[in-house]
Amino acid sequence: MFKRPLIDNGKFSVRCYARKADNDQYAAVCLDLCLAAQADSMDEAKAKLHSQVMDYLMDALEEGNMETRPAPLSQWAVYYRLSAQKGLKDGLDGLAAVFRDSVPLEIKPAA
Known part of the structure; x- marks a missing residue:
């Protein structure tokens, strides 16, 4: 489901x-x-999520297991609904955002 590189x-x-x-x-x-x-602001929630993504990737690299585990279909429906809304006249009004979190492939653990 929704596989991509x-x-x-x-x-x-x-x-x-x-x-x-x-x-x-x-x-x-x-x-x-x-x-x-979850957080009090959108930026803080995104930063916390980024930290979780980094931790997951570092653990996966250490274990040699880069298998993904997709979210439930209901979450994908929210994502695509928000993506569609993003293009409409009123957009997302700052109450929501659709984005990609990118991490360099050369992840170095924090000292």
């Missing part, structure tokens, strides 16, 4: 979205790795 221009690239949740917080979701983060 995750390597794009020398970077590991995953599909993500972030949006305001019902509890006045923001949730960010990585669809290709089935990761999620």
